[in-house]
Amino acid sequence: MSNTSRFVASAVVVLALASVLAFVASHRKAGPTGAAQEAAAPAASVAAPAPRPAVAVVPAGSGLDAIRRGAELDKEIAPPPMARVENTDIRRNRAYPMQPPTIPHSIDNYQIDRNSNRCMLCHARANADKFQAPPVSVTHYMDRDDQFLATISPRRYFCNQCHVVQTDAQPLVANGFKDIDTVLSEPNKAN
Amino acid sequence: MWAWMKRCLLVFWHTLRRPSVHYSLGFLTLGGFLAGVLFWGAFNTALEATNTERFCTSCHEMRDNVFQELKTTIHYSNRSGVRATCPDCHVPHNWTDKIARKMQASKEVWGKIFGTIDTREKFLDERLVLAEHEWARLKANDSLECRNCHNYASMDLTRQSPRSASIHKRWLGTGEKTCIDCHKGIAHHLPDMKGIPQG
Numbered sequence: 142m143s144n145t146s147r148f149v150a151s152a153v154v155v156l157a158l159a160s161v162l163a164f165v166a167s168h169r170k171a172g173p174t175g176a177a178q179e180a181a182a183p184a185a186s187v188a189a190p191a192p193r194p195a196v197a198v199v200p201a202g203s204g205l206d207a208i209r210r211g212a213e214l215d216k217e218i219a220p221p222p223m224a225r226v227e228n229t230d231i232r233r234n235r236a237y238p239m240q241p242p243t244i245p246h247s248i249d250n251y252q253i254d255r256n257s258n259r260c261m262l263c264h265a266r267a268n269a270d271k272f273q274a275p276p277v278s279v280t281h282y283m284d285r286d287d288q289f290l291a292t293i294s295p296r297r298y299f300c301n302q303c304h305v306v307q308t309d310a311q312p313l314v315a316n317g318f319k320d321i322d323t324v325l326s327e328p329n330k331a332n
Numbered sequence: 333m334w335a336w337m338k339r340c341l342l343v344f345w346h347t348l349r350r351p352s353v354h355y356s357l358g359f360l361t362l363g364g365f366l367a368g369v370l371f372w373g374a375f376n377t378a379l380e381a382t383n384t385e386r387f388c389t390s391c392h393e394m395r396d397n398v399f400q401e402l403k404t405t406i407h408y409s410n411r412s413g414v415r416a417t418c419p420d421c422h423v424p425h426n427w428t429d430k431i432a433r434k435m436q437a438s439k440e441v442w443g444k445i446f447g448t449i450d451t452r453e454k455f456l457d458e459r460l461v462l463a464e465h466e467w468a469r470l471k472a473n474d475s476l477e478c479r480n481c482h483n484y485a486s487m488d489l490t491r492q493s494p495r496s497a498s499i500h501k502r503w504l505g506t507g508e509k510t511c512i513d514c515h516k517g518i519a520h521h522l523p524d525m526k527g528i529p530q531g
Contacts, residue, residue, distance in 0.1 A: 228493050229493075229494075230493055230494040230495045246493065246495055247493070249406075250404065250405055250406070252517055252521060252522055254521075255524070256521070256522050256523055256524045256525055257517065257522040257524075257525040257530075259517075262514075262530050271503075272499060273498065273499075
């Protein structure tokens with residue numbers, strides 16, 4: 142063999158070897174090392190259950206034991222189905238004029254922190270036209286001395302302090318609240 | 333030492349210049365072709381290997397910051413079990429764009445080696461800059477990576493919440509806005525957004 146051909150032959154061999162090495166290396170990377178991470182991933186952990194008709198989970202007369210749903214202390218009972226957030230986009234009545242309205246839409250993964258306030262994307266005064274959401278009322282711009290601030294007041298920044306979503310869970314404790322209209326329209330028992 | 337290297341280089345050069353004596357042109361062409369195929373295969377395999385979430389999250393900068401945040405979102409776990417991985421959103425599918433993005437991403441790897449983002453604090457300081465690159469890219473390509481999976485034409489607006497449906501019809505249907513205009517922070521926590529228009 143001449144110098145030339147020896148050289149060319151070895152060049153080809155080196156190239157081929159390099160490719161094979163790269164190939165193997167990349168496969169190893171994709172191989173067993175990844176398995177650990179795979180195991181750490183939740184297996185569809187929060188798969189929502191199929192919708193079920195809402196059923197009362199509180200046995201009648203169980204009183205304060207509502208949280209254990211009447212079960213004896215040493216008994217394990219099956220957990221009730223997970224409640225789902227109502228996402229109907231239909232605004233609800235307020236029970237009294239100063240009530241923070243409940244949120245008629247889901248707020249999953251909305252970021253509210255120092256960096257960003259997702260709620261104000263839609264509920265800001267300046268974005269009402271874009272998203273057709275009711276802008277926060279003027280009280281949200283007031284500080285505690287009733288001064289109007291240019292931006293949302295710090296004490297109203299964390300919306301979920303006052304506004305909450307509603308779920309289809311059955312109430313554990315009955316609610317006997319009557320709003321003022323009901324009270325006013327009741328026949329006056331005193332007379 | 334230098335003389336030896338020079339000699340080697342000279343031999344190499346002469347060899348390259350001289351026509352082959354013993355092997356036929358056919359053999360050389362075929363050999364070259366095979367070597368080429370092998371090289372190309374290895375290159376693309378290496379490319380594919382770096383195009384997985386495992387690779388992206390193999391360095392702690394990505395694992396401890398963005399990956400942890402992704403885990404709580406719908407693109408990590410949802411009712412249909414379809415996942416979006418890092419490259420799904422960050423690496424273009426067509427080849428030229430892919431290579432361009434890879435070279436750009438090498439800069440972030442560079443950033444790792446030289447410690448630009450090697451602590452949580454440094455990462456947070458750099459975060460806005462990194463995010464702005466992504467927004468600019470997605471804005472420029474009309475959110476192509478999102479649309480690889482989400483197609484407006486295939487969205488059944490009647491199955492969306494009324495809020496989503498009306499907004500999509502108004503802004504997406506008319507082409508006035510693109511996904512990233514409204515869906516910033518869909519996969520990671522947002523950096524300080526003061527002065528950055530959303531929506």
